[in-house]
Amino acid sequence: MSAPQLVFTWHDWLSLFTHFLALSMMSLGGAISTTSEMQRYLVERQGWLTPAQFGDSVALAQSSPGPNVLFVALLGWNVGLNNGSKLAALCGVVIAMVGIMLPSTVFTYQVAQWAQRNRERRAVRAFKQGMAPLVIAMLLSTAWLLATGGGTDPDRWPLWLLSVASCLVIWRTRLHILWMLAAGALLGAIGWV
């Protein structure tokens, strides 16, 4: 399926912007949790991206340095590219990133400020202490979903072994994280995992 040839009007850019604005406040647990909603809107409803462009954007952002939310920048980039120019692509990046970041940033900043001012309050302390076990469970389940994301096929045991080994090394030693990533990349490139 080849990329769609789009000609965006102001109204289309605005729709793209408001879509990300709305998803920003719904991205509980990270922007990645709204991926399926983005796919439904950008690919299925509007036809602005092909499924392959969508999947590549997510995969590329995952494997590049920085916060995972940057996949949103790539979605905007590709929507813009489908409009036929690099300038439109940059425009898409700005619209998508400002949209996804602005509401949650303003809200989080206000809450952080309030929580810092009221950190002695029993309710604030209870929240921070009471959430701790859940927060650790969220991390471990994210790790589980990342490790099994490619499927639970038993043939994938070398990948799981690599995940478990890197977990143990980072947990128990002070080896730099980049060494582990480089080892993973090397093992993958030579086809061992």
Added chain:
Amino acid sequence: MSPSPLPSPDAPPGTAAISHPAPASCTDLFVSFTLIALQGFGGVLAVIQRELVERKRWLTNEEFIEEWSVAQILPGPNVCNLAMVIGQRHFGLAGAMSALGGLLAAPLLVVLALALVYARFADVPAVQGALRGMAAVAAGLVAATGLKMSAALGKNVLPLVACVLIAAVSFVLLAWVRVPLAAVVFGLGGLGCVLAWRRLKP
């Protein structure tokens, strides 16, 4: 590796005047978060924990998990929220924006550059293999971060057994049963908060 000592085990969390290093300026925040972000393949949290808690010691493990609780429960990208919370704490709005800008600016340029060259190399098996290997390591890093942070549960106001039970049930519901996150946050997160509230002195 021993956790940094607190002045008193009964000191209320987040209020103990622990003397530890702090970011020197907004520029320091921006540069620190830029360097952190550029090391964070497949997620930045593991690097933030290691750099800010274990190397720079801007936060103790206990403070880190408290900030992370706030950052993870609020809407928006977790690590961006965390950067803002840390920046805000030291230099207010300017600090929050410096930390957030550091986290996003350089990686945004990198990911766009990668997008430009990706089309040419996407089909090379070695490239696909390398990405697969890095993703497997990244999953391990996230798990390791969770395990490291779990050391802070020993100092939680909740009894350890309650912490472990809540964490275990939450993990099963989230990872295996695939219950929506919001339900688990309100259910088990809420339970943890109520229990903690009852155990804290008014």
